[in-house]
Amino acid sequence: MINRRQFLQITGAGAAGLLSSGLTSLANDHWAHALVKPSSGFKADLDIALKATADEISILPGEPTGVWRFQGTMLKGDRASLVNLERSYLGPTIRARTGQKVRIRFTNELADQSIVHWHGLHVPADMDGHPRLVIPAGETYVYEFEIRNRAGTYWYHPHPHGLTGPQVYGGLAGLFLVSDDEEEAAGLPSGEYDIPLVLQDRAFDRRNQLVYLSGHRMEQMNGFLGDWIMVNGHPDFILPVATRAYRLRLLNGSNSRIYRLAWKDNSPLTVIGTDGGLLENPVQRRYVMLGPGERLELWADFSRYPVGSEAALVSLPFDGGMMGGGRMGGGMMGGGGGGFVLPNGAEFPVFKVKVNRREESNLTLPQQLSTIKRYDPADAVNREDPKRFHLVMRHMAWTINGRTFQMEQVAPEERVAMNTLEVWEFITEGGGMGMMGGMDMPHPIHLHGMQFQVLQRRGVMHAGYVDEGWKDTVLLMPGERVRVLVRFGDYPGLFLYHCHNLEHEDMGMMRNYLVEAKTSDA
Ligand code: C2O
Ligand code: CU
Ligand code: CU
Numbered sequence: 001m002i003n004r005r006q007f008l009q010i011t012g013a014g015a016a017g018l019l020s021s022g023l024t025s026l027a028n029d030h031w032a033h034a035l036v037k038p039s040s041g042f043k044a045d046l047d048i049a050l051k052a053t054a055d056e057i058s059i060l061p062g063e064p065t066g067v068w069r070f071q072g073t074m075l076k077g078d079r080a081s082l083v084n085l086e087r088s089y090l091g092p093t094i095r096a097r098t099g100q101k102v103r104i105r106f107t108n109e110l111a112d113q114s115i116v117h118w119h120g121l122h123v124p125a126d127m128d129g130h131p132r133l134v135i136p137a138g139e140t141y142v143y144e145f146e147i148r149n150r151a152g153t154y155w156y157h158p159h160p161h162g163l164t165g166p167q168v169y170g171g172l173a174g175l176f177l178v179s180d181d182e183e184e185a186a187g188l189p190s191g192e193y194d195i196p197l198v199l200q201d202r203a204f205d206r207r208n209q210l211v212y213l214s215g216h217r218m219e220q221m222n223g224f225l226g227d228w229i230m231v232n233g234h235p236d237f238i239l240p241v242a243t244r245a246y247r248l249r250l251l252n253g254s255n256s257r258i259y260r261l262a263w264k265d266n267s268p269l270t271v272i273g274t275d276g277g278l279l280e281n282p283v284q285r286r287y288v289m290l291g292p293g294e295r296l297e298l299w300a301d302f303s304r305y306p307v308g309s310e311a312a313l314v315s316l317p318f319d320g321g322m323m324g325g326g327r328m329g330g331g332m333m334g335g336g337g338g339g340f341v342l343p344n345g346a347e348f349p350v351f352k353v354k355v356n357r358r359e360e361s362n363l364t365l366p367q368q369l370s371t372i373k374r375y376d377p378a379d380a381v382n383r384e385d386p387k388r389f390h391l392v393m394r395h396m397a398w399t400i401n402g403r404t405f406q407m408e409q410v411a412p413e414e415r416v417a418m419n420t421l422e423v424w425e426f427i428t429e430g431g432g433m434g435m436m437g438g439m440d441m442p443h444p445i446h447l448h449g450m451q452f453q454v455l456q457r458r459g460v461m462h463a464g465y466v467d468e469g470w471k472d473t474v475l476l477m478p479g480e481r482v483r484v485l486v487r488f489g490d491y492p493g494l495f496l497y498h499c500h501n502l503e504h505e506d507m508g509m510m511r512n513y514l515v516e517a518k519t520s521d522a
């Protein structure tokens with residue numbers, strides 16, 4: 001017996017890659033309505049004004065750097081819920097608790113259109129910052145949503161189609177930290193011992209101004225790579241610590257750089273959290289891979305270090321699968337944007353830690369951090385027939401199943417029924433066959449709106465993945481395939497999934513998925 005929905009899924013999977021079949025456009029759909037005014041029925045616990053604006057900030061010695069940045073003002077709610085980072089281009093850190101209602105009035109003071117996306121948060125479709133909701137310069141979009149996520153390290157950044165890369169690069173990004181009772185009960189370092197670290201790379205010209213892509217297609221195919229590694233907006237970052245345990249929250253906020261992180265002295269990393277919050281139990285890794293958009297939380301205990309000593313987090317070398325001679329480190333592109341000065345996979349220091357004072361604390365690493373209910377693949381509506389998404393190059397553009405982004409288009413395999421569990425498989429192997437002669441690249445694949453679980457990884461066995469926890473972004477290195485289990489709960493409408501290499505995303509390596517509210521066709 002095959003019901004209509006399964007039939008659509010089967011035919012949908014069969015149609016993958018055929019550009020002409022079964023695509024639906026949702027023009028004039030009823031989900032998109034920009035909120036221009038706060039709604040009276042929404043009782044906000046936090047009410048924040050957030051603007052994106054041009055500014056200048058001192059980053060390197062000498063002339064200040066022109067940036068774009070988010071600036072926030074707390075209109076209502078706990079002042080501690082909006083934390084400005086000193087001397088940084090990064091936007092304010094927003095802190096909220098699960099269950100709180102948040103209103104954010106976003107005003108676009110840039111010259112271009114923009115819209116803000118809350119990366120990792122589970123919010124209704126018209127609160128998610130889909131690019132069709134962009135607002136022009138001078139206008140305001142009012143977001144109102146309830147925090148339904150568990151505690152975790154989420155973040156926000158612009159999402160106008162084709163401009164996400166340059167806007168994030170210009171400085172538009174910030175953290176969105178959610179806390180809850182379970183996290184509080186875990187007994188982790190808090191307050192000044194809970195430290196977010198946003199990793200990014202930048203390139204500067206001789207007058208200290210940011211350099212982005214030169215416009216060369218090959219550069220965009222690789223993605224932007226800067227030769228300055230920034231932490232929280234600062235080059236040559238040093239973290240002063242006491243002789244005790246810390247919680248370090250790492251976000252890879254880079255456009256396309258991947259980090260293979262390790263402690264310089266080879267001691268193992270203790271990982272306690274991923275994109276969607278705390279793991280059930282801590283895990284140890286010799287190194288961890290961190291793709292653009294991903295987060296990892298570490299337990300870092302400096303109690304065995306003498307005062308005055310140093311530690312460092314480094315990025316170890318790996319095969320970055322770059323195109324067009326990047327691996328040779330050659331200057332094929334003429335150095336525009338510094339892209340090949342420090343290729344993906346180069347070895348470099350990320351930040352230094354200076355142990356500068358003695359402090360006693362009796363915190364010990366908790367063995368139970370949280371509880372995670374694993375999805376059962378047997379509950380997936382397509383358990384026998386995973387939806388396959390091939391990450392392939394077509395006509396000098398990265399695509400998903402041969403398609404590039406169309407504002408409101410959904411293909412058959414991109415339709416899902418609300419409150420169902422599905423298996424999605426992302427596949428990089430053979431992705432670059434064709435024009436570029438079989439070159440594959442890494443792709444960090446991100447789903448909007450949902451946290452998912454990694455079911456299985458095949459291809460290359462890297463030891464540096466942390467697939468144990470909730471994820472919204474999963475890194476695939478060349479030759480890999482990854483199966484994830486995702487449950488499309490609560491909110492109907494149009495959401496995005498895309499490569500979080502922001503240059504890939506901007507060239508259209510992004511698609512919609514549509515969550516349909518109808519309960520059953522059977
Ligand atoms: Cu952080 Cu659509 O992404
Ligand atoms: Cu997102
Ligand atoms: Cu990609």
